[in-house]
Amino acid sequence: xFPTTSGFHLALFLLGLVVLCGSSLLGMVxxxxxxxxxxxxxxxxxxxxxxxxxWYLWLAAGGxxxxxAGYYLWALSLGARASASATTTLESxxxxxxxxxxxxxxxxxxxELRTAGMAAxxxxxxxxxxxxxxxxIVMGAAVLQEVRGRNLRHLVSALCCxxxxxxxxxxxxxxxxxxxxxxxxxxxxxxxxxxxxxxxWLWSRPGAWARVVALAFCGLSLLSCLSLRLxxxxxxxxxxxxxxxxxxxxxxxxxxxxxxxxxxxxxxDLPLTTDPGRGDAAQLVLNPAPGTLSHLPLPQxxxxxxxxxxxxxxxxxxxxxxxxxxxxxxxxxxxxxxxxAR
Numbered sequence: 001x002f003p004t005t006s007g008f009h010l011a012l013f014l015l016g017l018v019v020l021c022g023s024s025l026l027g028m029v030x031x032x033x034x035x036x037x038x039x040x041x042x043x044x045x046x047x048x049x050x051x052x053x054x055w056y057l058w059l060a061a062g063g064x065x066x067x068x069a070g071y072y073l074w075a076l077s078l079g080a081r082a083s084a085s086a087t088t089t090l091e092s093x094x095x096x097x098x099x100x101x102x103x104x105x106x107x108x109x110x111x112e113l114r115t116a117g118m119a120a121x122x123x124x125x126x127x128x129x130x131x132x133x134x135x136x137i138v139m140g141a142a143v144l145q146e147v148r149g150r151n152l153r154h155l156v157s158a159l160c161c162x163x164x165x166x167x168x169x170x171x172x173x174x175x176x177x178x179x180x181x182x183x184x185x186x187x188x189x190x191x192x193x194x195x196x197x198x199x200x201w202l203w204s205r206p207g208a209w210a211r212v213v214a215l216a217f218c219g220l221s222l223l224s225c226l227s228l229r230l231x232x233x234x235x236x237x238x239x240x241x242x243x244x245x246x247x248x249x250x251x252x253x254x255x256x257x258x259x260x261x262x263x264x265x266x267x268x269d270l271p272l273t274t275d276p277g278r279g280d281a282a283q284l285v286l287n288p289a290p291g292t293l294s295h296l297p298l299p300q301x302x303x304x305x306x307x308x309x310x311x312x313x314x315x316x317x318x319x320x321x322x323x324x325x326x327x328x329x330x331x332x333x334x335x336x337x338x339x340x341a342r
C-alpha cells in the first residue's frame with residue numbers, strides 16, 4: 001500500500017493510528033513502530049512529501065494523538081496502572097506466541113493450562129507438533145524470500161515492527177505486570193501477511209510436497225478456529241451462572257462472598273458491596289490478606305474463581321478448610337462453596 005500512497009490511503013493509515021492509540025496506552029507504542037515502518041518502506045523523502053501535500057490530515061491526526069497522550073499522562077499521574085495480579089514470565093511470553101500463531105485451538109483450554117501448566121500440553125502434542133511444523137515452513141518460506149530478495153526496506157520495516165513487542169515485554173518484566181496476547185494484537189496483520197506470502201510461494205512450487213504443506217497449514221488453522229469456537233475445552237468463564245447462583249442465595253437471605261472479578265458480577269446485575277453490614281449484596285473479597293477475613297461475618301456461600309488471581313495470599317483457601325466449606329457446584333472457572341453444618 002505504501003509505495004503508491006494516495007490521500008485516501010494515507011487517511012486510512014492515520015485513522016488506524018488514531019484508533020490504535022485511542023484503544024489503550026500500549027497503542028501509542030505500536031503507533032511509533034508503525035510510523036517507523038512507514039518511513040522505512042517509503043523513504044524519509046517520500047514521507048516528507050506526504051506531510052507537505054496532506055498537511056491537514058497529519059495535523060488532525062497529530063492533534064488527536066496529543067490529546068490521547070495528555071489523557072494517558074493525566075491517568076498515570078492519578079495512579080492508574082496495569083494490573084499487578086500476575087507478572088511476566090518466560091511461560092507467559094511463550095503463551096503470547098502460542099495464542100497469536102494459532103496453536104490455542106489445537107491444545108488444552110486456558111483453565112487447564114492455568115491449573116496443570118505445561119503438563120496439560122502432553123495429550124495434544126501430536127496436533128501441536130504437526131501444526132508447528134506447518135507454520136514453521138510457511139513462515140520460514142516468507143522470511144527466506146525476503147532474505148534472498150535482499151529487500152533492505154522490508155527488512156528494516158520488519159525490525160521496526162519487532163521493536164514494540166520487545167519493548168512491551170521489557171516493560172512487563174521491569175514493572176511486574178503480565179503481558180497477554182491482546183497486548184500484541186497489532187502483530188496479527190503482520191503475521192497474516194507473512195502467512196499469505198509463505199503460502200503463495202509454497203503453492204507456486206512445482207513439487208507436490210509444497211502444496212501438501214500449504215493445505216495442511218490451512219486445514220489445521222481452520223480446525224484450530226473451529227475448536228476455539230465450538231469445543232467445551234475453550235469455553236469462557238461462566239460468570240452468568242455464577243452470578244445467578246449468588247443472586248439466588250441472596251434471595252434466600254444467605255450471606256454471599258464474591259471472590260472473582262467485580263466487572264463480571266456487575267455485568268450480570270449482581271449487587272456487590274464492601275460493607276460487611278449489607279445483606280442485600282454479595283461481599284466483594286479480592287486477594288484478602290491473612291487474618292482480615294476473620295473480621296467479616298461468616299457467609300453461607302462463597303463464589304470463588306481463579307485463586308492465583310483472586311486469592312494470591314491463600315487467605316480464603318485457609319478459611320475454606322478451617323470452616324468446613326464444601327464444594328456445592330463447579331462451573332467453568334468457578335467453584336461454589338457452601339458451609340456445611342457442624
